[in-house]
Amino acid sequence: MTSSERIFVQAIRRYCADHGIAVDVRAGGWLIAMHLGKVRQFAFGYDIGLNSAIAHRIANDKSATAEVLALTGVPCIPHHLFLNPKLGRNVVGGGWREAMLDLLRDNPQGVVVKPNEGTSGRSVFKVTTATELDDAVGEVFAMSTGLVISPYVAIEEEVRVILLDDVPLVVYGKQRGADWRHNLDAGAKPVLLESGEMRAACAKLASDAARAIGIIFASIDVVRVDGSWRVLEINSGVMMEALAKLHPDLVQATYDAALDRVFAGQAH
Numbered sequence: 001m002t003s004s005e006r007i008f009v010q011a012i013r014r015y016c017a018d019h020g021i022a023v024d025v026r027a028g029g030w031l032i033a034m035h036l037g038k039v040r041q042f043a044f045g046y047d048i049g050l051n052s053a054i055a056h057r058i059a060n061d062k063s064a065t066a067e068v069l070a071l072t073g074v075p076c077i078p079h080h081l082f083l084n085p086k087l088g089r090n091v092v093g094g095g096w097r098e099a100m101l102d103l104l105r106d107n108p109q110g111v112v113v114k115p116n117e118g119t120s121g122r123s124v125f126k127v128t129t130a131t132e133l134d135d136a137v138g139e140v141f142a143m144s145t146g147l148v149i150s151p152y153v154a155i156e157e158e159v160r161v162i163l164l165d166d167v168p169l170v171v172y173g174k175q176r177g178a179d180w181r182h183n184l185d186a187g188a189k190p191v192l193l194e195s196g197e198m199r200a201a202c203a204k205l206a207s208d209a210a211r212a213i214g215i216i217f218a219s220i221d222v223v224r225v226d227g228s229w230r231v232l233e234i235n236s237g238v239m240m241e242a243l244a245k246l247h248p249d250l251v252q253a254t255y256d257a258a259l260d261r262v263f264a265g266q267a268h
Contacts, residue, residue, distance in 0.1 A: 007240060008043075011252050011256075012048075013025075014252060015252075015255065016034055019036075021034050022036070034262075036263060036266055041262050045237050046237030048238065048255070048259065049262055050258060051216050051236050052215075052216075054214070055215040055236065056215075056236040058215075059235060059236035060117050063079045063080070065079070065231075066079040066148075068213050069209055071212075072208075074209050075230040076209075077151075077232050078150055079149075081116060081146060081148055082099070083146050084144065084146060087145065100137065101133070104129075104133055109128075110126050110127060110128040112152050113140060113147055113148075113149055114140065114147065114150075115140055115143070115147055115148075117144070123143065123144075125139070126152055155223045155225060156223075157173060158222070158224075158232070159199075159223075160172055160219055160220070160221050161203055161205075161206035161219070162218070162238055163215075163218055163220065164216065164257055164258055165216060166207050168206065170192075172192045173190070174188040174190060175189040175190075189242075192250075201229055202229060205222050205230075217238060217258050220234050238254075238255075238258070240254065
């Protein structure tokens with residue numbers, strides 16, 4: 001184990017060492033093979049391998065997540081999908097820029113442009129003018145096959161809930177820094193919510209969202225806007241790098257519980 005390894009990789013190494021599981025870390029830690037007798041399990045990225053392929057794909061697609069949640073009546077922030085015009089007119093169709101401008105006109109407070117897939121708040125832009133919109137769209141399309149546009153909303157609180165089998169193992173608020181975003185990579189600080197009405201409300205909403213897309217192990221971001229809680233996004237890969245700096249034992253215990261589920265009592 002090296003100190004430069006991600007917390008996710010370190011946690012898997014510790015679990016495997018404690019349970020007699022052989023571990024083979026490849027591709028700089030982004031692919032991990034775990035061997036127990038004839039059983040072989042994989043972790044990829046921040047995905048520990050518990051979720052079905054369809055739940056994983058929906059969670060990693062912001063537009064699909066919003067559509068499924070809306071379909072099932074779970075309050076969420078809308079995410080309107082636009083495909084990269086480089087995919088061709090037969091795929092994308094015409095009128096996409098005018099549709100983007102319509103969204104901007106409908107939301108005079110501004111809109112948020114970001115890749116349809118991806119995490120950590122990279123290439124996320126708040127725009128209020130057509131020129132800013134074109135610049136943001138150009139930058140996102142330069143590195144992505146699709147983007148989403150959401151109405152900009154004044155987020156009063158943002159909370160992340162980490163669920164396993166419908167049980168909230170970790171619930172923490174994101175204390176925003178100078179940036180308008182609540183991303184931990186943008187300087188926000190995690191603050192654990194141990195109990196109380198807010199924790200219960202966030203856990204309930206996150207559980208409803210998880211059931212809607214059929215996901216087992218996930219981190220779900222919920223936000224309070226105008227006094228009401230809504231789902232912002234669902235992450236199939238559970239990343240706790242920032243939280244581990246403050247609560248390493250809790251993070252290890254959370255990954256341990258998920259890995260117990262992966263090996264379903266086969267580990268000792």
